[in-house]
Amino acid sequence: MKAFAQLFLSLDETNKTNEKVKVLKDYFTNVPDTDKMHMLALFTGRRPKRPINSTLIRNWAIEASNIPQWLFEESYHVVGDLAETMSLLMPESRNSSSKTLTEWIAEINAQATRTEEERKLWLMESWAMLDRQERFVFNKLLTGSFRIGVSNNLVVKALADITGIEAPALTHRIMGSWMPEDYTYDQLIEEQNVADNISRPYPFFLAYPIQETSEKRKSAEEVGLALGDADQWQAEWKWDGIRAQMIKRGGEIFIWSRGEDLATEKFPELHPFLNALPDGTVLDGEILGFQNGLPMPFNILQTRIGRKNLSKKILTDSPVATIVYDCLEYAGEDIRSKTQSERREILEKLQNETGFPEVFRISSLIQFNSWEELEKTREQSRAMIAEGVMLKRKSATYQVGRRRGDWWKWKIDPLSVDAVMIYAQKGHGRRADLYTDYTFAVWDGDKLVPFAKAYSGLTDAEINKVDYFVKRNTLEKFGPVRTVKPELVFEIGFEGINKSTRHKSGIALRFPRILRWRHDKPKEEADTLDSLKDLLGENGG
């Protein structure tokens, strides 16, 4: 655990990418292979099992810290991270543990079969055995929230340097569902391991945005200057669904979401078409709610994500289909190095042969002869229930991760309203102890009605100023939430708007975020609920 705790500390001690890679390499070269795989699993978002319920851990930590519960909760709001809060509040210990990461994780997993009393005894003893930094990473393991500010790319880069295996190949080998208990370091670095696991997805190729926000709007001319001749590109609608990779291999089917969650069981509608595909086929596309041949807004699909059991009602109310736009493997062969146009041909052939054309759809190509023409077509995105258009270079290979160059997303400009901040809450992680999470309201007569929460969009300097304002203009405190003097006005951008029975305002926004701080607007000039509701009709509510 010493090495793992030190790894965390060293990563925290530098902001430089090269230094971080060096730190990761040092770790890899100094720990046993099983520790390497555990670290890799944790750093690539494979959450460890959590055999002890986090409320119990919290309660025992309060006991070990010898402070009242409310003070523990307040401390948590200051620190913004549960594992760290617990490690800071417990009495300092000068002990240090020589057990490896693998041994500690095995001990944690062994708690699954213990009684509550045994668990408590073990936990209290474990805490006493560790110094503060070790306790922090140990608590991280226990509570399973591993966001450390190191991207998969950096971890892969370090591993690539050490093993001599190229980064894209390594990225592929750590995809899919594996656990450090059943995937060894030797297997990872072996020459031909990809075929071993028929469920393994390819790394997704992600598009870069052409424009980040409405303020950086790009004209057709600018797009043309950046991308060259229009005839080198294919365009499709950008669908607003769940990005998924669909696999048929060895008679089995697998559906992966982009978060590398195996989601096969969540979409039974797709099973017949997938089962009918030839073995050795991998498709990339979007899963959407679909009814009467038309895509449904994302919020309909949202109602069935996260459900454990898909009832008949859900399947009837929000049926899904997939719009496929790429083929990564055909006849058992990895075809990612073929061109976009070649892959498109194969995809069209597969789709022609399917007996399930209502479910296995294909993303139709938008015909355009110039960027100006495409810019016009793009304006119809909302009517198409799309988020904008996708641009793919006809000669593009299918690459790994988010890359500039061959795939671009050209989203429609967000809808926006000017709203007044009325509540603020402290953030987490990097934003701990700062008021960064805000609730916004619009006018309904002479009352301000909350309609959206937003966390992102301001610069650090602006956040500091808002934080300063909140601390000096608090009207009321409700637990972690402060009611602030309604004064600051922000332009809130969002992708879509729908009716909602769950919100007081009667509406729900998709992807609300702060576009800018309207220093120029007094609160009286913020928008009204009626003006928001007007957007409902136009935008597929």
Next chain:
Amino acid sequence: MAKPLLEFTDRGIYCAQGKFYIDPWKPVDDAVITHAHADHAYWGHKNYLAHHLSKEVLYYRLGEINLRTIEYGETVTKNGVQISMYPAGHVIGSAQIRVEYKGVVWVVSGDYKTDDDGISTAFEPVKCHHFISECTFGMPVYSWKPQSEIFTDVNNWWHSNVENGIATVIVGYSLGKAQRILQNLDLDIGKVYTHGVIENTNEALRRNGVTLNPTERITSDSSKEEVRKGIIIAPPSSVGTPWMRKFGPYSFGYCSGWMAIRGAKRRRAADRGFIMSDHADWNGLVSAIDATGCECVYLTHGYTASFTRYLNEIGFNAREVHTLYGGEEEDARVTEGEEVKETAPSGDVVKEGAQ
């Protein structure tokens, strides 16, 4: 019941009997100043009373002011009210203000820390009936290590930077942290260079008779190669400025109590965060308040709500009061406080103090 000896007003803490204010933030006739930080020593009062060791820094920061200084333990009487000063251990020249009238004693802590840093005269608990305390770090997650441990880390970090051929920039407030760092660096490793703002404060303190380790002010003539072998002490406002970038490649360390929290440290984007504060930590606050034996404690700035509630739960009689203090460490999160105004792009000072 008669009026309390000290009241909280919209100008600052006021003594009606003695007709003076303590650390007022609006212009008044008579101001008693706990220490020279900008959120306690405002410009514009007619008369100032402060500790002797604050003298030159106050002149440097506020220009021509009408200032009287006294020693720790010395008493000044105003209309029957006895005013005296006791060490607060916060920065050089920082004082707790003890006010007594007809047997009733109030103490205003200003800012304080209970650990002896070796340069700010060590904090001394003062028995009183009413104690007005800060609580900048009044949450139990804040617990400081002995400063010798921190400085071992600082010196090791500096040493390894020198070995790796990169510059070392250590950031701390110009009054307090900067001198504390300076006096604890291992001068066998190299020379100490200072940003103009910090050197001006050092010079003011030296004029006041304070002995500080040798330093060299960075100017446009300073050789980058030489500076790289030493360490640069810089104020928070210099972080990320062209002034700082010209020393690159460098490693930059931030000395602050806020570094105790990972999120706060990541936000600062410092290469190294050293957990070092000139304020008392949680245990320091509780023990300092306990040591006064006070009947009532008033919390002026910091995590006042939670800390007040906790003190009441463990048997103190605590109240939260509203003031404008909390500029220096708290503003590190907000605007970097007074330092901004003092720094010109060259790193030189805009306004020189009276000499």
